[in-house]
Amino acid sequence: xxxxxxxxxxxxxxxxxxxxxxxxxxxxxxxxxxxxxxxxxxxxxxxxxxxxxxxxxxxxxxxxxxxxxxxxxxxxxxxxxxxxxxxxxxxxxxxxxxxxxxxxxxxxxxxxxxxxxxxxxxxxxxxxxxxxxxxxxxxxxxxxxxxxxxxxxxxxxxxxxxxxxxxxxxxxxxxxxxxxxxxxxxxxxxxxxxxxxxxxxxxxxxxxxx
Amino acid sequence: xxxxxxxxxxxxxxxxxxxxxxxxxxxxxxxxxxxxxxxxxxxxxxxxxxxxxxxxxxxxxxxxxxxxxxxxxxxxxxxxxxxxxxxxxxxxxxxxxxxxxxxxxxxxxxxxxxxxxxxxxxxxxxxxxxxxxxxxxxxxxxxxxxxxxxxxx
Numbered sequence: 001x002x003x004x005x006x007x008x009x010x011x012x013x014x015x016x017x018x019x020x021x022x023x024x025x026x027x028x029x030x031x032x033x034x035x036x037x038x039x040x041x042x043x044x045x046x047x048x049x050x051x052x053x054x055x056x057x058x059x060x061x062x063x064x065x066x067x068x069x070x071x072x073x074x075x076x077x078x079x080x081x082x083x084x085x086x087x088x089x090x091x092x093x094x095x096x097x098x099x100x101x102x103x104x105x106x107x108x109x110x111x112x113x114x115x116x117x118x119x120x121x122x123x124x125x126x127x128x129x130x131x132x133x134x135x136x137x138x139x140x141x142x143x144x145x146x147x148x149x150x151x152x153x154x155x156x157x158x159x160x161x162x163x164x165x166x167x168x169x170x171x172x173x174x175x176x177x178x179x180x181x182x183x184x185x186x187x188x189x190x191x192x193x194x195x196x197x198x199x200x201x202x203x204x205x206x207x208x209x210x
Numbered sequence: 211x212x213x214x215x216x217x218x219x220x221x222x223x224x225x226x227x228x229x230x231x232x233x234x235x236x237x238x239x240x241x242x243x244x245x246x247x248x249x250x251x252x253x254x255x256x257x258x259x260x261x262x263x264x265x266x267x268x269x270x271x272x273x274x275x276x277x278x279x280x281x282x283x284x285x286x287x288x289x290x291x292x293x294x295x296x297x298x299x300x301x302x303x304x305x306x307x308x309x310x311x312x313x314x315x316x317x318x319x320x321x322x323x324x325x326x327x328x329x330x331x332x333x334x335x336x337x338x339x340x341x342x343x344x345x346x347x348x349x350x351x352x353x354x355x356x357x358x359x360x361x362x363x
Contacts, residue, residue, distance in 0.1 A: 018226070021233035028240035037272060038263040039326060039354040047346040142336035146329050147258045149338075150355055157262040179267050205339045 040154060042202070063128050065095045065136045067152060071143030075152075085155055092159035094120065096134045096196065098127040106130030109195040117166055131163075131196040139203035156200045164192030249296040252286070253278035258331040259360035266354065271324050273311040275304075277337060278330030290333045292341060301337070304344035312350070324352040 067088075068076040075082040077091070099110055099121050109131065110121070128134035136156050140149050158172070165175035168191050180186040253276050266272060276293040280286035291298045294307045312320050325345060329338060345353065 015226075017230040018233055021230050021237055025233055025237045025240065028237065028244055032240055032244040037269055037326065037354075037356075038265055038359070039356040040260055040262055041264050041266075041324075042353045042355060044342055044346050044351040044353055046351065047349065140335045140339075142334060142339065144335040145331070146333045146335060146338055147331040149335055150258050150260055150357060153355070154260040154262050154357075161262055176262060176264055179265065181267060204343075205335050 040150065040157060042153070042200075044202075059133075059135065060129070062100065062126055063133045063135060065092060065128070065134065067136070067138045067156075069138070069140045069144045069148055069152060071141045073145055073148040085152055088152070089155040089158045089162065092136055092156055093162055094122060095128055095136075096131050096159065096163060098122055098124055098134070099130055100125050100127050101129040103130065105195075106132060112195075114167060114169070117163065135199040135201055137201045137203060140205045142205045144205070153200070153202075157198075160196070160198045160200075163196060164189075167196075168192045251276055251293065252282065252296070252298055253280055253291055253293050254330045254332075255328060256331050257328060258357050260355070260357040261360050263357065263359055266324060268319070268322075271315065271319055271322050272326050272354065273308070273323065274326050274328060275307075275341065276328045277333055277341065279332065290330070290337045292337070301340040301344055304341055305348040308345065308348035308350045322352065323350050324354055325350050326354040326356050328356045 066076075066078055070076070075085060077088065097117060097120050099106060100123060102110060106129070110118070113121075136159075138149070138152055138156065161172050161176055165172040168175065168188050170188075175189075175192060178185045178189050180189055255276060255278055274294075277290055278293075279288055280291050280298070286298060292301060292304065293299070294304070299307060308323070308325070312323050315323060327338070327341070342353070345351065
């Protein structure tokens with residue numbers, strides 16, 4: 001009767017703990033869908049009041065950048081037929097920053113722009129008068145695919161974000177990720193937008209040819 | 211110098227006692243970030259790609275509406291349908307649904323309700339504009355076209 005030889009060890013065997021945890025981990029890895037709330041924000045126009053029709057607005061044709069998309073996803077941009085949307089964002093940007101016939105306010109706005117944006121001002125009398133007047137109009141057909149519509153809308157947004165970002169000296173991506181969660185960010189967003197409203201108009205789709 | 215050579219004898223196995231802790235850490239991360247699907251999606255969802263994505267700050271303001279071809283074509287047909295919560299609804303019921311969703315929000319936020327439209331890329335603009343007309347009718351005018359990022363050229 002000496003001392004016991006095979007005394008069981010005091011520790012709990014934790015070797016398989018990793019395996020159990022792995023099993024759970026893999027379960028959550030497979031079932032997880034990281035919620036993505038990313039997208040392109042659009043604000044719809046207010047509803048039409050039948051008693052109070054919207055005022056007729058006389059806008060000069062030169063202040064409207066017309067984009068039509070038909071049921072075959074073909075484009076008619078400023079009365080010019082296109083098959084694809086390459087370079088559309090640059091065209092919209094040039095259209096917005098045209099300053100063809102600026103009034104006093106627009107001239108003041110022009111003077112606040114950084115030199116890089118001033119260099120892009122074309123002053124074409126056939127294009128928009130001032131950024132405040134410029135409107136990008138997108139008109140679709142009921143048969144237009146959503147994918148094409150979103151692509152065009154995306155490009156129009158890009159044109160505006162490019163301008164805003166260049167104004168506050170950021171890259172477009174940096175500007176877009178600003179959420180306005182503190183005052184500094186909000187001020188930056190406002191400084192980019194000031195005087196250049198994002199005027200993208202979505203017209204009611206055509207019913208014909210759908 | 212026998213004294214020194216003794217010291218160079220190294221442990222051969224890697225200590226794995228910290229492994230469970232690392233795995234648990236990963237596990238907790240996924241447990242916290244995971245959102246278990248509370249509803250079945252009855253329509254096809256191939257979300258289109260775009261570049262100018264924005265993130266919304268307040269997620270509680272977002273309500274989701276799904277538009278796409280029904281997965282179960284035998285039951286619902288092959289025309290694009292609108293899904294809100296877990297039922298397929300017609301475009302004319304959107305107003306009622308928006309009002310229900312809006313009632314769930316605190317009063318101060320009701321004007322800021324945002325509808326995230328998760329639309330399949332093969333849907334045509336017809337049904338989408340019908341839904342948008344109804345959203346205007348319901349005065350829920352902030353719309354988010356849900357899309358995933360695209361690599362820029």
